[in-house]
Amino acid sequence: MQNTAQFLLQDWFNITGRGLVIAGQIIRGTIAAGDFVCLNDEVVKIKSVEIGDQSSGQFFIGLILEIENQTPILSLLKKLKGENFLILTATAVN
16 A cells, blocks of 8 residues: 555544444545545545545545444544544556
8 A cells, every 4th residue: 555645634533324423534645435544553545535624624535444343443533633644555466
């Protein structure tokens, strides 16, 4: 996998029927569905990338994660709020 972007975690929430969303800003690079977010030792696939509005008129990027058991990730997110994360793209090996 190749490091292609960096993401600043500002918050997280659940959307019923869609899953866990980590919200924040892209610091550098581009992020697409199918990329992976690296949360310390946990590597989680990004199901969807969304843009949302905050009440202040600012916008945020929401990364909907492809994850079945959220419990270990939620406790990790509490510790890592305000941190930057690497975004990885799977690269084909010939």
